[in-house]
């Protein structure tokens with residue numbers, strides 16, 4: 001098992017470019033099988049989940065080339081609709097092949113998806129909307145068989161704005177017969193990006209960016225190319241790092257508009273920033289201030305994926321802060337690892353109370369999930385002494401090279417086997 005060895009504490013200075021978005025590129029890769037042709041994606045991050053998705057695409061019969069940041073997918077021929085267990089279990093995103101496989105082949109089989117252990121993560125919302133379009137879904141508790149004689153457009157209202165279920169619904173509707181109206185859809189930027197790519201491929205989607213989408217089915221799709229936008233959570237990681245470590249950094253290619261809720265909270269902590277051409281000049285020259293209450297919400301609220309990172313910042317803040325996690329019921333386990341570094345955090349159901357300490361001390365900690373691993377890593381950079389962060393395979397899923405970027409900003413961090 002790989003681990004980071006970090007010698008803190010280090011104020012940050014330097015420049016980093018934000019790579020393409022994991023949560024944008026994964027549904028885009030699945031969407032390519034809707035078209036019997038070639039789709040080219042650029043600015044694709046070289047992260048573990050992308051390579052697992054390439055494995056699934058090849059298993060389905062697609063031809064895939066990945067050179068530097070250019071991913072070419074030829075889905076002219078799909079020879080299988082079965083996603084094998086060893087790939088399905090690698091990440092949550094295997095589930096978002098349901099919609100495109102139904103849209104292309106009217107059937108799909110896969111084991112329940114893997115992904116971060118941050119809650120039960122059921123798939124009932126995915127099943128509800130696909131059934132509304134005519135799918136028949138058989139489950140045995142670990143495996144799904146989905147078929148559809150025909151897929152018909154429908155009007156459907158999500159009882160919760162699930163990101164993945166929205167993505168599956170959109171991709172299925174693109175090839176369904178007739179019009180589909182989806183109400184209360186997720187509005188995360190990654191949904192907007194997926195819709196924009198599908199429109200560029202020839203799909204007809206109205207209401208992009210709103211909570212209501214109208215999709216005309218049976219689109220005539222064609223070859224196209226699309227640039228993957230920068231990863232807003234990776235950007236939030238480095239914004240949190242400079243806030244908790246202190247210093248001044250320049251981030252290139254930052255989706256500032258998509259980060260407005262995160263920037264608002266970090267500004268309350270004392271972080272300051274100035275917009276540059278397509279990036280941000282960011283600095284924090286003081287101990288962070290506490291933030292009395294932050295609640296994670298669906299977009300455009302404060303994102304759950306930044307919750308662990310904010311907890312690291314607040315663990316060194318002057319005062320008492322409270323975070324309420326409303327999206328996932330088990331996303332506070334990084335707090336236990338931060339406590340090993342001296343953080344004073346009390347968890348009570350969906351609330352975390354963080355009493356800031358002047359400094360954290362190095363410790364031997366273990367990443368429990370992707371964003372929690374990043375949170376522990378920036379905690380190690382800000383802590384006094386040596387920190388070991390184990391199980392960093394979690395971090396490889398969503399960051400091209402967290403250690404390379406932090407080292408480029410002056411951190412003393414190395415990856416070891």
Ligand code: EPZ
Nearest residue numbers: 023093121122123124125126162163164305327328370371
């Ligand atoms: C996506 O997961 C992201 N993953 C997650 O990022 C992110 O945390 C999440 O959206 C929320 O923004 C990818 O895009 C690959 P949801 P997803 O469906 O689609 C419940 C990261 O670190 N729910 O919006 O799985 C679910 O249990 C990852 O990059 C149901 O109850 O999120 C959760 O409590 C972590 N039934 C809530 O909804 C369903 O059928 C939000 O889930 C589906 C979801």
